[in-house]
Amino acid sequence: MALLFKVPDARGLAWKSLFEIHAPDIDLRLWPEIGEPSEVRYFAAWQPPQNLHERFPNLEVIFATSAGVDQFDLGELPEHIKVVRMLDPGIAQGIVEYACFAVLSLHRDMPLYLQQQRDQQWQEHELTPARRRRVGVMGLGNLGVASLEALRPFGFELSGWARSQKDIPGVQCFYGSGQLPDFLAHCDILICLLPLTDDTRGVLNANTFNAMPKGAQLINLGRGGHLVEHDLLDALASGQLSHAVIDVLNDEPPSTDHPFWHHPHIWLTPHIGANTSPETAFDVLLANIRQHQNGERMEGEIARDQGY
Template sequence: MALLFKVDDARGPAWLSLFRQHAPDIDVRLWPDTGEPSQVRYFAAWQPPQNLHEQFPRLEVIFATSAGVDQFDLGELPEHIKVVRMLDPGIARGIIEYACFAVLSLHRQIPLYLQQQRERQWQLHPLVPATKRRVGVMGLGNLGAAVLESLRPFGFELSGWARSEKDLPGVRCFAGNDRLPAFLAQCDVLICLLPLTDDTRGILNANTFTSMPKGAQLINLGRGGHLIERDLLDALASGQLSHAIVDVLNDEPPAPDHPFWQHPAIWLTPHIGANTSPDSAFNVLLANIRRHQQGQAMLGEIARDQGY
């Protein structure tokens, strides 16, 4: 039984070292050194190559090295191959750090003050109390719930939206498409942490922005496919939105002439919200392999019909 990793050069040796130290019974291989293909039962990657099941005929589980699996072509994979997303606690910590930095920066008007610094302008602006700032999160899975919990101590008025009903302490929860406009109407700051599915693709669009309060702000920590970039530019130009912090794009890296690079109302970061670390993810991955070996359900196994 072998576990094959297809990861970048820096993290591959770290995974190999951890398994050799703590689980020497598992034969770990690093792509492209696949060894005997029929021995590969597990495959771990950000994005697997095409026809993976044909290359490894006894493959049983694909582990995504990410919190989402939208980069996978699930339709290509046979139903018997299980797909498991990464529940690395390090991912949650990274997303929490980024979300808190982004919300607090917008709340304290840091983009405005940085612009004033560039213009050598010394001017104070009224401070809105956190209790008067409404922060909403789209997507109430593990990451969304963790972000909302981390924002609670600041005193923001918190809300969340998901496809199905959720109940989170201190959070006003909305569910379903019928309740989306009501949710958006009370979001001064909107954070997208949705999984990317056919239902959520392009959800950050002109209709969404129009439903938000005038001058609201956007943080996209989901996927580039959630955002209609032209609609964001139009919303910023009209003043419907006042600022956006964007960590993910459809095309990464963006072209040199992409309008986000120099836009005065957009902070753009290179998909740094969170990264899987072998040190923090190892125990989760190993525990799932042991569960599978014992015929138990694995944590993070996706539902094919939902895509997450």
């Protein structure tokens, strides 16, 4: 029984070392050294090649090395092949760190102060207390909940929105399309941590921005497909939004003439919100393999009809 990894060389060697030490019964192979294809039962990658199930006829599980699986063409995969997203605690930690950095930077007017530094302008601005700053999270999965829990001690007024009803202590929760406008009206700072599905593609659009308070701010930690880029540029130009922190784009890296590169009201980072680390993800992955071997449901196994 073989597990085939398609990851960068350094990470691949780290995975191989961990399996050799802790699970020597699992034959871990590193792409493109696939060995006998019929022996491959498990495949792990950020984005698998096409026709994977045809190349490996006995494939049973595909593990995403990411928290989402929107980069997979689920329609191409036979129903019997299970798809599992990565629940690496290191991913949650990275997202929490980024969310706190971005929220606190916007809350304390760091974009303005950095611009003042460039302009050699020494000027103090009135501080808005955290209790008067409303922070909302779209997407209340494990990453959204972890981010809200990390932000709670600062004293922000917290809210969250999801497709279905949730109950999170200390967080005003909204759900469904009917409650989305009310949620957005409570967001001085909006964080997107939604999975990318047909329903959420383009959700960060002009209607969303117009439903937010004038001068609100956006943090996109979800996927590039959530954001309608020209709508963001229009919202920033009109002052409906005052700043955006963008970690994900449709096209990565963006072209040299992409307007986000030099926009004065956008901070752009190269999809570094979180990365899967073999050291923190190994226990989760091995536990899932053992559960599958025992005929049990794996943690992070997606529902095909929902896409997550």
